Each structure stands twice: as C-alpha cells, then as structure tokens.
Amino acid sequence: MWRMAAVKRLPKREEVAVELTWDLEKIFKNDAEFEAKFSEVAQKAREFNKFKGTLGESANALLVALEELLALERTLEVVYVYASMKNDQDTAEAKYQALMSRVQKLLADVSTATAWFQPELLALDPQTLATYFTNEPKLDQYRTLINDWTRLRAHVLSEQEESLLAGASDILANASNVFEVLNNADLKFPIVTNEKEEQVELSNGVYGTLLESTDRRVRKEAFEKLYEVYHQFRHTFATTLAAHVRKHNFSAQIRHYQSAKEAALAQNEIPVAVYDTLVKTVNENLPLLHQYVALRKQVLQLDELHMYDMYTPLTGEPTLTFTYEEAKQMALEALSVLGEDYLKHVSEAFDKRWIDVVANAGKRSGAYSGGAYDTAPYILLNWQDTLDNLFTLVHEMGHSMHSYYTRQNQPYQYGDYSIFVAEIASTTNENLLTQYLLETQTDPKVRAYVLNHYLDGFKGTVYRQTQFAEFEAWLHEQDAKQVPLTADMISDFYGKLNAHYYGPSVENDEQIAFEWARIPHFYYNFYVYQYATGFGAAATLATRILDEDPEHTKAYLDYLKAGCSKAPLEVMKKAGVDMTNGQYLEKAFKVFAERLAELNSLLTV
Structure with a gap:
C-alpha cells in the first residue's frame, strides 16, 4: 500500500510515481500529434469564413455550417484541455507555458473567426427557420x-448596436478590472502575529487561515487589521461596485428586461421566482442558523461571540486520517448507494489514471475536474492524508461522473451542462460521504468533527451565499431607483443584513459592515445564488438516493446523463427537485436541523 511520506520539499514532476499521475497519452500520444491537431484547428478556423452569408440560403446550408462549427469547437476543446493540463501539472515548465499561450491565442482566433454565426442565425426570420426543420x-x-441560441431573440439589438456594445465591452468592464487590481495587487496589508508568534504579512488568503486559528488573539488581530485597510479605501470600492451595478442595469434596460436580475438569470432559462424563493425560504429558516451560532458561543465558552469567532473549529482536528489508497476504498463504499454501474466508472477513474494525485513542484494548487467531450473526465488533486481531502476527492469525482455520464449519453451539442446544475452532482457526493461517515464512525470526536464540517459547509454555502444574493439584489434595486450607492449607505445596509442573518448571539462588529468591499463575487453578475440552490438541491437528492427507492436513484442517474439536452430546471425536476418551489430547500433545512441536534448533544454533555 502506498503511503504519503512526510517530506520537506515537494518532489519534481519526474520523481512522482507514474501510477499517481494522469495519463495524457490517451489524448495525444506525443506533442507532435498535438501539433498536427493544433494546425488542423487553425486551418479550419481560417476556412470557416466561407460559410458567412449562407445561412439564409437553405436548410442544408445552415446544417453544413452548423456541423462545421461544432466540429471545429469539438477539436479545439481537446487541444485546449491537453495544453491546459500539461501546463497545470508543472506550471514552471517553460515548454508548456508557451504551449498554453499559443492555445489561448488559438482560442481567441477561433472565437473571432466564428463570431458572425449566431448574429446571422438570429437575423433569420423565425418562420423561415421553422421551415428549415x-x-x-x-x-x-x-x-x-x-432554440437555445434564438430564444433570447427579443433581447438582441440591431447588428450596429450589438457591434457598438461589443466594441465598448472593455470600457464597460473597467469597474471589475479596477476592483481586481486594487484588491489583488495594490492594497497593502499590515504585519500580524500568528499563533507561533511569527510575523506574517496579512493578505486575503492568509486572513482565511488566521480566522480558523484556535488562538483568539490571532483571529481578532487579523480581523481588525484587515478591515482597517478596507475601511480606508471604502469610497473607492463603493465607486467601482456602483459602476459595475450600473452597467448591469443599463444592459438590462436596453435589452428590454424588467431587471438586471431577470437578464442574468435568463441566460440559463432560470425564472426570477427561483432566486426569490431561495431568499424567502432561507430567511424563514434563519432561526436554525441562530441556534448554530448560539451553540458555537456556548462551546467556545465566550461571553461575547464576534464575527472573527465564526470559523475556528469547534472540535479541533479529527483523529481520522487516510492514505490515498484508504480514501479510494472509502469513496467506493460511500458511493456504492449509486449502484454498480456508477462504481464501475469510479473504479475506472482510479485504475486508468484519470487522476493526478499528489503535489509536485510547480503543480497548480487546489483541485478540479476537467477534460473535454472526447477525453476522460480528468481530476487534479494535491493529496494530503486528511478528511478534507477525502471530501475533495468525492466532490471532484461527482463532477467527473456527471461529465462522464453526460458525454456517454448525449451527442456533442448537448454534451455539457449548465453552470446552474454543475455543483449539484459534486455536492450530492459530499452529502453521501457525510452520511456514510455518520453510519460507520462511532467515535464521538470523529462524529462531532464530521457534523461540524457539514454544518459549516451549509452555513457558508446556503446561508452566507443567500445573504450575498440578497445584498446583490438590493444593490441593483437601489441603483434602478437612481439612489446613489455611497460607501456609507452600502455599509449601513450590509451591516444590518449581516446582523439579521447571524442573529442575537453574535456581536454586531462595526468592521463586518465593510465585508462587501472584499468580495469578488459581487462582480460576477448574479452568480452566487447558484451555490445555495445547488447545495439545497444536493441535500434533497442525497436524501432521495438514500431512501432505498431504486426509482429515485435512477432519476438521479438520468440527471447525470441529461447534459444540456433540456433546460436546467426541467432536468432537475425529472431528478426529483422542483427548484421553483421552496420544498427542496425545506428538506435540506430538515437535515441541517437533525445534524445540528446531534452535534449539540455531543458537545454539550
């Protein structure tokens, strides 16, 4: 059995055991084969212009151009994935840095060469298009x-207007760009002292780690020092955020939407009711969060609970650790409820080197599931023998199995899935792992850690992201009413909203009112609500899978196979979750309440 060794330095890429690396020769046997395909894509992109102006000639002309477009994009995906993964496995390798740079330019070239297609398609008379079929x-x-390309026809402007907007896209993106530069490059944070009495320079990344410290002095100092900086630049951040919100409202208005929220959600065919139902249902269940916050205050034995006390672990590190080999076996056992066929493909991922397991010098950090329609759904890990890494493994496996089933059951044009449903499969796997651990681990300390892990994930995903979603909607509503979004106004609302969410057991720290200034997701255009809806749907789906009704498991597997062959809400409804109705969230809150009750009994005996 392979066991992770404790080493002081990361191994070089060539020192990593082959069986712990992904097999990219399944994509291209060598770089020469890649180069041939690269050249083919470049040539096809140059030739694609010959179809311009032909879509209105006949149904066959549209068919020929469409199939050429999809074939071009399909090959480009494989070329991109290979270069990207080669670069990710060792970002210090100059050869693959250059390869990735070339592919990024190729991506831009193909985008430019094919940009005319959808506008020309939209220019076709709807009745003419109907006769084509x-x-x-x-x-x-x-x-x-x-139909997906043309359903938003009423919101597409004239060719000249669209051209003007496209040309101004860089200008309209300036607010977001300024935020990125200011937040990531220009802000200078002070030096703070960690629990080892070491002097460390504060940053957003370091802040997250320090906030989990069991030393309260460390948490408090990091919290106060970080927000001193954001308070100092609050007026600049308010200006950039207000400009970004104004851009969304402007775009929605000229495209004939009733609101920026409606415009953003329409891209995935999501009605505004889904968003509003989420906010309403979460607000109705805030008492559960208040109970959890009160338990945190009690367990930490604090006279006053502050926002900087919200992330330190209640139970410390668990005694439970896993080698990668042990984690593989636990993953198979936890996911066995999904049936033999699902397990067969999980085993295939393990046995056929779909996974790049261990960290090496230069390797991209974190974890992801990737690949293209014509490749394996590869996984990148940076394995450590921790429970968190076990959760990461099953999370990414959820993504990969979603991709696998979609690609095996849908043609290329429907072989991907909407971002709205993307996190559901991965989070369902996490829920199944949590239940498995609770069924197999009897040590109260381990159970408490698992429960705390689940509840913190729920708090951070369902409650916190809905808080963000409610704030984001408020920003756009105020701007639409032509109310100036000043730093003082934004901070006052955000501070009160935070107090509303976390309840009376936590102090209303004045610093938290400036948290909005450091959140990049507010520049993502109504994106964050999907974290919360996805988590809620996953909790419901996991419960259905575990109820031993084979039809429920079949419905879940059908969701994995659906890809984008149907609208996201239709796919989820067939899986057993009506996301226009708050009942799926209520089921998730029921699980939260049950696990909160058990954690309370374990920690307050």
Whole structure:
C-alpha cells in the first residue's frame, strides 16, 4: 500500500510515481500529434469564413455550417484541455507555458473567426427557420441547441448596436478590472502575529487561515487589521461596485428586461421566482442558523461571540486520517448507494489514471475536474492524508461522473451542462460521504468533527451565499431607483443584513459592515445564488438516493446523463427537485436541523 511520506520539499514532476499521475497519452500520444491537431484547428478556423452569408440560403446550408462549427469547437476543446493540463501539472515548465499561450491565442482566433454565426442565425426570420426543420430532417437533432441560441431573440439589438456594445465591452468592464487590481495587487496589508508568534504579512488568503486559528488573539488581530485597510479605501470600492451595478442595469434596460436580475438569470432559462424563493425560504429558516451560532458561543465558552469567532473549529482536528489508497476504498463504499454501474466508472477513474494525485513542484494548487467531450473526465488533486481531502476527492469525482455520464449519453451539442446544475452532482457526493461517515464512525470526536464540517459547509454555502444574493439584489434595486450607492449607505445596509442573518448571539462588529468591499463575487453578475440552490438541491437528492427507492436513484442517474439536452430546471425536476418551489430547500433545512441536534448533544454533555 502506498503511503504519503512526510517530506520537506515537494518532489519534481519526474520523481512522482507514474501510477499517481494522469495519463495524457490517451489524448495525444506525443506533442507532435498535438501539433498536427493544433494546425488542423487553425486551418479550419481560417476556412470557416466561407460559410458567412449562407445561412439564409437553405436548410442544408445552415446544417453544413452548423456541423462545421461544432466540429471545429469539438477539436479545439481537446487541444485546449491537453495544453491546459500539461501546463497545470508543472506550471514552471517553460515548454508548456508557451504551449498554453499559443492555445489561448488559438482560442481567441477561433472565437473571432466564428463570431458572425449566431448574429446571422438570429437575423433569420423565425418562420423561415421553422421551415428549415421541415425541409432538412437532419437539423432536428440540433433543434434544442438552435432554440437555445434564438430564444433570447427579443433581447438582441440591431447588428450596429450589438457591434457598438461589443466594441465598448472593455470600457464597460473597467469597474471589475479596477476592483481586481486594487484588491489583488495594490492594497497593502499590515504585519500580524500568528499563533507561533511569527510575523506574517496579512493578505486575503492568509486572513482565511488566521480566522480558523484556535488562538483568539490571532483571529481578532487579523480581523481588525484587515478591515482597517478596507475601511480606508471604502469610497473607492463603493465607486467601482456602483459602476459595475450600473452597467448591469443599463444592459438590462436596453435589452428590454424588467431587471438586471431577470437578464442574468435568463441566460440559463432560470425564472426570477427561483432566486426569490431561495431568499424567502432561507430567511424563514434563519432561526436554525441562530441556534448554530448560539451553540458555537456556548462551546467556545465566550461571553461575547464576534464575527472573527465564526470559523475556528469547534472540535479541533479529527483523529481520522487516510492514505490515498484508504480514501479510494472509502469513496467506493460511500458511493456504492449509486449502484454498480456508477462504481464501475469510479473504479475506472482510479485504475486508468484519470487522476493526478499528489503535489509536485510547480503543480497548480487546489483541485478540479476537467477534460473535454472526447477525453476522460480528468481530476487534479494535491493529496494530503486528511478528511478534507477525502471530501475533495468525492466532490471532484461527482463532477467527473456527471461529465462522464453526460458525454456517454448525449451527442456533442448537448454534451455539457449548465453552470446552474454543475455543483449539484459534486455536492450530492459530499452529502453521501457525510452520511456514510455518520453510519460507520462511532467515535464521538470523529462524529462531532464530521457534523461540524457539514454544518459549516451549509452555513457558508446556503446561508452566507443567500445573504450575498440578497445584498446583490438590493444593490441593483437601489441603483434602478437612481439612489446613489455611497460607501456609507452600502455599509449601513450590509451591516444590518449581516446582523439579521447571524442573529442575537453574535456581536454586531462595526468592521463586518465593510465585508462587501472584499468580495469578488459581487462582480460576477448574479452568480452566487447558484451555490445555495445547488447545495439545497444536493441535500434533497442525497436524501432521495438514500431512501432505498431504486426509482429515485435512477432519476438521479438520468440527471447525470441529461447534459444540456433540456433546460436546467426541467432536468432537475425529472431528478426529483422542483427548484421553483421552496420544498427542496425545506428538506435540506430538515437535515441541517437533525445534524445540528446531534452535534449539540455531543458537545454539550
């Protein structure tokens, strides 16, 4: 059995055991084969312009151009994935840095060469397009794709107006760009002292680590020092955020949407009711969060609970650790409820080197699931023998199995899935692992750690992201009413909203009112709510899978196979979750309440 060795330095890439690396020769046997495919894509992109102006000629002309477009994009994906993964496995390797740079330029070239296609398609008369499906039966396999491209026709402007907006896109992105530079490069944070009495320079990344410290002095100093900086620049951050919000409202108005929220959600065919139902249902269940916050105050034995006390572990590190080999076995056992076919493909991921396991010098940090339609759904890890890494493994495996089933059951044009449903499969796997651990671990300390891990994840994903979503909606509503978004106004609302969410057991620290200034997600255009809806859906799906009704498991596997062949809400409804109705969230809160009750009994005996 391979066991992670304690080493002072990371191994070089060539020192890592082959069986612990992903096998990219399944994509291209060598770089020469890659280069040939790269050249093919470049040539096809140059030739694609010959189809321009032909879409209105006949149904067959549309079919030919569409199939050429999809073939080009399909090959480009494979080229991009290979270069990206080669670069990620050792970002210090100059050869693959250069390769990735070339592929990024190729990506831009293909985008430019094909940019005319959708505007020309939208310019077709709807009745003419309808007759195309009758005249050319082969087009029917692309009907959902074409309908998805054309369903927002009423919100597309004239060719000249669209051209003007496209040309101004860099200007309109300035607010977001200024935030990125200011937040990531220009802010200078002070020196603080960690629990080892070491002097460390504060940053957003370091702050997250220090806030988990069991030394309260460390947490408090990091909290206060970080927000001193954001307070100092609050007016600049308010200006950039207000400008970004104004851009969204401007775009929604000229495209004939009732609100920026409606415009953003329309891209994935999500009705505003889904967003509003989330905010309403979470607010109705805030008492559960208040109970959890009160338990935190009690367990930490604090007279006053502050916002800097919200992330330190209640139970310390667990005694439970795993080698990678042990984690693989536990993952198989935890996911066995999904059936033999699912397990067969998980085993395939382990046995056929779909996973790049250990950290090496220069390797990209973190973890992800990737790949293209014509490759394995590869996984990148940086394995450590921790429970968190076990959760990461099953999380990324959820993504990879979602990709695998989609690609095996859908044609290329429907072989991907909406960002709205992307996190559901991965989080469902996490829920299944949590339940498995609670069923197999009897040590009260381990159980408490697992429960705390789940509840903190729920708090951070369902409650916190909904708080962000509610704040984001408020920003856009105020701007739409032409109310100036000043730093003082924004901070006052955010501070009160934070107090509303966390309840009476936590002090209303004045610093937290400036938290909005450091959150990059507020520049993502109504993105964050999907974290909360996804987590809620996953909790419901896991409960259905575990109830031993085979039809529920089948419905879940059908969701994994659906890709983007249907609208996201339709896919989820067939899986057993109506996301326009708050009941799926109520089921998730029921699980939260049950696990909170058990944690309370374990920690307050």
